[in-house]
Amino acid sequence: MNKTKNHEPLFHIVKRDSLPVYKSWGIRIIAILAALIVAGVITMLLTGENPINVYLTMFKGAFGTSRRIWSLLQSLAMLLCVALAVTPAFMMRFWNIGAEGQVLIGGLATAACMITLGDKIPNALLIIVMIVASISAAAIWALIPAFFKAKFNTNETLFTLMMNYVAIQLVSYFEKLWENPKGSSNIGIINQATHAGWLPTIGNFDYLLNIIVVLALTVFMYIYLKYSKHGYELTVVGESENTARYIGLNVKKVIMRTMILSGAVCGIAGLLLVGGTNHTITTTTAGGRGFTAIMVSWLAKFNPIYMILTAFLITFLESGAGEISTVFGLNESFSDIITGIIIFFIIGCEFFINYKLHFRSSHKEVK
Amino acid sequence: MFKKLLSITLAALMVLSFAAVFTGCGSNNSSSNSSGESSGKSADSLKFGFIYLHDENSTYDNNFLTAAKEACEKMGAEMINKTNIDESDACKEAALDLVDQGCDIIFADSFGHEDFMIEAAKANPDVQFLHATGTKAHTEKLDNFHNAFASIYEGRYLAGVAAGMKINEMIEEGKFTKDEAKMGYVGAHPYAEVKSGYTSFYLGAKSVCPTVTMEVKFTGSWYDETLEKEAANKLISDGCVLISQHADSMGAPTACESAGVPNVSYNGSTVSACPNTFIVSSKINWAPYFEYAIKCVQEGKAIDTDWTGTIATGSVELTEVNEKAAAKGTQEAIDAAKADLESGKINVFDTANFTVKGEALTSYMADVDTDAEFKGDTEVIKDGVFEESKYRSAPYFDVDIDGISVIE
Numbered sequence: 001m002n003k004t005k006n007h008e009p010l011f012h013i014v015k016r017d018s019l020p021v022y023k024s025w026g027i028r029i030i031a032i033l034a035a036l037i038v039a040g041v042i043t044m045l046l047t048g049e050n051p052i053n054v055y056l057t058m059f060k061g062a063f064g065t066s067r068r069i070w071s072l073l074q075s076l077a078m079l080l081c082v083a084l085a086v087t088p089a090f091m092m093r094f095w096n097i098g099a100e101g102q103v104l105i106g107g108l109a110t111a112a113c114m115i116t117l118g119d120k121i122p123n124a125l126l127i128i129v130m131i132v133a134s135i136s137a138a139a140i141w142a143l144i145p146a147f148f149k150a151k152f153n154t155n156e157t158l159f160t161l162m163m164n165y166v167a168i169q170l171v172s173y174f175e176k177l178w179e180n181p182k183g184s185s186n187i188g189i190i191n192q193a194t195h196a197g198w199l200p201t202i203g204n205f206d207y208l209l210n211i212i213v214v215l216a217l218t219v220f221m222y223i224y225l226k227y228s229k230h231g232y233e234l235t236v237v238g239e240s241e242n243t244a245r246y247i248g249l250n251v252k253k254v255i256m257r258t259m260i261l262s263g264a265v266c267g268i269a270g271l272l273l274v275g276g277t278n279h280t281i282t283t284t285t286a287g288g289r290g291f292t293a294i295m296v297s298w299l300a301k302f303n304p305i306y307m308i309l310t311a312f313l314i315t316f317l318e319s320g321a322g323e324i325s326t327v328f329g330l331n332e333s334f335s336d337i338i339t340g341i342i343i344f345f346i347i348g349c350e351f352f353i354n355y356k357l358h359f360r361s362s363h364k365e366v367k
Numbered sequence: 368m369f370k371k372l373l374s375i376t377l378a379a380l381m382v383l384s385f386a387a388v389f390t391g392c393g394s395n396n397s398s399s400n401s402s403g404e405s406s407g408k409s410a411d412s413l414k415f416g417f418i419y420l421h422d423e424n425s426t427y428d429n430n431f432l433t434a435a436k437e438a439c440e441k442m443g444a445e446m447i448n449k450t451n452i453d454e455s456d457a458c459k460e461a462a463l464d465l466v467d468q469g470c471d472i473i474f475a476d477s478f479g480h481e482d483f484m485i486e487a488a489k490a491n492p493d494v495q496f497l498h499a500t501g502t503k504a505h506t507e508k509l510d511n512f513h514n515a516f517a518s519i520y521e522g523r524y525l526a527g528v529a530a531g532m533k534i535n536e537m538i539e540e541g542k543f544t545k546d547e548a549k550m551g552y553v554g555a556h557p558y559a560e561v562k563s564g565y566t567s568f569y570l571g572a573k574s575v576c577p578t579v580t581m582e583v584k585f586t587g588s589w590y591d592e593t594l595e596k597e598a599a600n601k602l603i604s605d606g607c608v609l610i611s612q613h614a615d616s617m618g619a620p621t622a623c624e625s626a627g628v629p630n631v632s633y634n635g636s637t638v639s640a641c642p643n644t645f646i647v648s649s650k651i652n653w654a655p656y657f658e659y660a661i662k663c664v665q666e667g668k669a670i671d672t673d674w675t676g677t678i679a680t681g682s683v684e685l686t687e688v689n690e691k692a693a694a695k696g697t698q699e700a701i702d703a704a705k706a707d708l709e710s711g712k713i714n715v716f717d718t719a720n721f722t723v724k725g726e727a728l729t730s731y732m733a734d735v736d737t738d739a740e741f742k743g744d745t746e747v748i749k750d751g752v753f754e755e756s757k758y759r760s761a762p763y764f765d766v767d768i769d770g771i772s773v774i775e
Contacts (some may be wrong), residue, residue: 181451181558183556183559189483192485280455284453324450326448332450
């Protein structure tokens with residue numbers, strides 16, 4: 001009864017209806033397990049180390065002591081902060097890959113206040129100035145590409161990317177300007193003796209303040225995106241600019257407003273990094289977070305609460321990775337391989353959550 | 368049917384890989400456990416923690432890594448390495464984590480680590496903190512924070528002698544006239560450590576070839592392979608006939624190898640990558656310092672606030688001369704100059720050997736104390752010699768002498 005021999009492909013891809021939660025999380029868990037197994041096999045083949053030991057070491061590297069847990073939470077908070085910053089822009093389909101530069105500019109403004117105003121004005125006032133300066137500097141930095149996008153429809157991906165390099169060059173210029181000793185291009189810890197402009201520590205916990213600030217931001221961003229009018233508007237602009245225009249939204253305004261918010265949150269990240277943690281600024285202060293944050297945000301499907309999870313995963317992998325190179329004498333590149341495998345699987349599994357494979361049916365045999 | 372087949376193969380694969388993982392676990396476990404115990408349990412053994420800015424791919428950090436291994440093996444100390452530690456709060460975290468792991472001595476290798484090491488040192492008075500190339504130990508006055516460097520200017524001078532020999536040979540071969548003899552130097556930052564380095568290198572070359580001049584190009588980074596390569600190529604196109612560098616990647620040496628221009632290297636031999644152009648390299652051997660620090664802690668003695676290694680302590684070394692690229696008699700000339708340096712017959716920064724704007728230098732206030740004012744605070748010329756690395760271990764010679772020009 002078969003019709004002509006239509007060449008049917010081995011499989012074809014079909015979009016899934018939304019999966020029940022337990023199934024989608026089941027797929028994710030399987031993906032992580034599979035990633036661990038593949039990474040384990042590769043570890044064994046390449047290095048001869050026992051993968052279980054490697055994983056245990058990663059675990060110890062991340063959770064081994066209370067200091068490491070604090071350190072992990074701090075890194076998590078900073079990454080999460082930048083991820084929160086890029087999220088509204090990405091929901092609006094505005095590809096802001098300039099978070100790195102926005103964080104640096106926020107940090108640079110903080111450092112500038114600490115260096116030029118340190119000891120000249122009361123500390124409380126200085127900190128207020130720092131907060132205002134860092135947030136507004138980064139917001140303006142982010143507004144520039146948004147303005148050009150809104151007015152002249154420039155490509156925001158390239159624009160924000162290039163702004164990163166401008167920011168890095170600015171920082172290295174100021175590194176030279178504020179260097180100590182002469183010629184070294186090294187700023188060192190700012191106000192090491194007086195602690196002027198250092199954000200206060202809560203109790204004995206160096207990083208608690210950062211963590212609390214970022215937690216509050218997470219809640220704010222969740223509510224802002226999900227329940228506020230602004231959040232609704234930027235989602236509509238993201239879905240379709242024409243629709244947004246049709247329902248009477250001022251698209252340009254929404255783009256600029258959202259990028260100001262995005263930049264402002266990056267500014268807070270810069271403030272916390274420079275004023276709260278490092279007390280210095282270098283070209284590596286942002287440390288690639290501006291790019292990693294995109295992955296964090298995307299993996300969490302732009303949901304700030306899920307972002308805690310995805311940021312945790314990536315921070316855990318990073319801090320665990322450092323310990324691998326210490327304990328096994330393996331180069332950092334090796335831990336990058338493991339991290340790469342795990343992230344590859346996690347991103348890959350999203351495909352299987354959204355689509356399913358239909359294999360060529362084998363009814364001939366069945367009949 | 369196909370689905371079934373697929374699921375079976377997948378399941379089989381999973382089981383197999385699980386099995387592989389667990390058997391691997393079984394066989395490996397015993398061996399790695401036992402080795403872990405043997406190094407970790409000897410309670411009296413000393414723990415030495417090291418913090419590096421990069422890893423073994425940087426010639427600078429690799430030099431510390433090999434010295435750390437050598438010293439710890441020799442002295443029976445346990446070594447914990449932390450690589451790729453940024454010059455930020457991460458350095459303090461790494462140091463404190465090493466304290467948590469029971470380290471008795473903690474060392475950091477990069478200039479920008481210093482402030483964070485000081486913070487960690489203040490919080491842990493019972494642990495010794497060492498920092499290479501730093502400048503603040505003598506002003507911070509902490510009992511447990513120490514700076515170290517070596518009189519690498521002597522090594523650079525000797526490397527300069529080898530460079531001068533090569534240039535003389537090329538002049539004799541008629542490749543260029545003696546007035547065209549110009550060397551190039553790729554520097555990181557216009558910082559005293561770099562200036563002291565290239566000036567001594569130049570003076571070494573000048574002691575053999577009096578007409579030589581030198582052009583310096585800064586990259587503005589301690590480690591940037593692309594920039595270093597570009598800088599070297601720029602110098603070569605400017606007519607430099609020999610290149611040396613003070614920056615930490617393989618950028619300049621490999622640029623020289625592809626252009627066929629002789630190279631005097633730093634931090635260690637680059638002969639394997641540059642067999643036709645590598646002449647010799649000066650380097651600091653840090654093992655003597657690490658051994659000294661371990662010995663001090665074992666015997667309960669105080670470590671010097673500023674420790675300067677010399678040729679005599681074995682801290683300043685030259686690698687083997689690459690006969691293929693070097694001029695004839697280079698080794699002999701180096702040995703002779705080395706003997707003269709050791710006996711005190713010659714001084715690298717003898718003010719008779721150089722001029723500043725046409726005049727001899729008779730007095731110089733160097734900026735020895737690192738403070739907000741970039742002012743000279745110490746007279747460093749005594750009996751016609753600029754006394755380098757005497758008032759602190761890190762170099763402070765930052766005079767622009769005649770014969771060396773900096774290009775943008």
